[in-house]
Amino acid sequence: MNLLNDNEKQYLLSKIRDVADFPQPGIVFKDITTLLKDSNAFSFLIDHLYNYYKDKDIEFVAGIESRGFIFGAALAYRLKSSFVPIRKKGKLPYTTISEKYALEYGFDEVEIHIDAFDGKDDNPNVLLIDDLIATGGTAKAAIDLINKSGANCSNACFIIDLTFLNGTDLLDKHTDIYSVLEIS
Numbered sequence: 431m432n433l434l435n436d437n438e439k440q441y442l443l444s445k446i447r448d449v450a451d452f453p454q455p456g457i458v459f460k461d462i463t464t465l466l467k468d469s470n471a472f473s474f475l476i477d478h479l480y481n482y483y484k485d486k487d488i489e490f491v492a493g494i495e496s497r498g499f500i501f502g503a504a505l506a507y508r509l510k511s512s513f514v515p516i517r518k519k520g521k522l523p524y525t526t527i528s529e530k531y532a533l534e535y536g537f538d539e540v541e542i543h544i545d546a547f548d549g550k551d552d553n554p555n556v557l558l559i560d561d562l563i564a565t566g567g568t569a570k571a572a573i574d575l576i577n578k579s580g581a582n583c584s585n586a587c588f589i590i591d592l593t594f595l596n597g598t599d600l601l602d603k604h605t606d607i608y609s610v611l612e613i614s
């Protein structure tokens with residue numbers, strides 16, 4: 431297993447921009463577009479994830495809309511795995527299955543195509559990826575969707591974990607979690 435040292439973590443953290451009060455007052459939004467814009471930082475991150483996951487028998491990478499698509503598709507290409515999008519309700523064109531999850535106020539819903547994991551081994555290993563885990567609600571719903579779709583969510587990866595929100599507590603019984611950067 432290949433982990434980043436403190437200097438490498440600092441390097442990546444320095445590429446992520448904090449935007450105060452977006453999308454609403456009180457939220458500090460972690461903007462990863464500044465990391466993507468830096469070709470050295472982006473390729474360093476994807477190469478690191480490739481080295482971390484290359485021997486873990488990942489058959490599918492599933493990215494959560496929308497920033498999970500960016501990291502997930504680049505990583506799937508490097509791993510020579512398939513890529514599957516997990517999208518917000520109403521965006522996928524074919525038959526879907528969906529999972530609701532609670533927000534602070536109300537509910538949201540994520541969907542996956544019913545045949546997303548067809549065509550490979552039975553119960554294939556899936557790596558779920560998103561840019562950030564906050565409360566963990568989105569990722570938990572995505573894991574449940576993957577496992578209901580005839581696949582095994584063996585791993586979950588987040589570029590940033592806002593550890594003070596304890597989101598990984600919702601997931602750690604269900605999958606093997608790796609957060610590249612922890613913000614406390």
Ligand code: AMP
Nearest residue numbers: 458459460562563564565566567568597
């Ligand atoms: P949660 O379900 O609370 O873990 O929220 C995770 C989802 O919301 C991810 O798809 C993130 O991209 C997004 N998100 C939540 N909080 C932030 C934040 N402070 N900065 C950037 N994205 C966030």
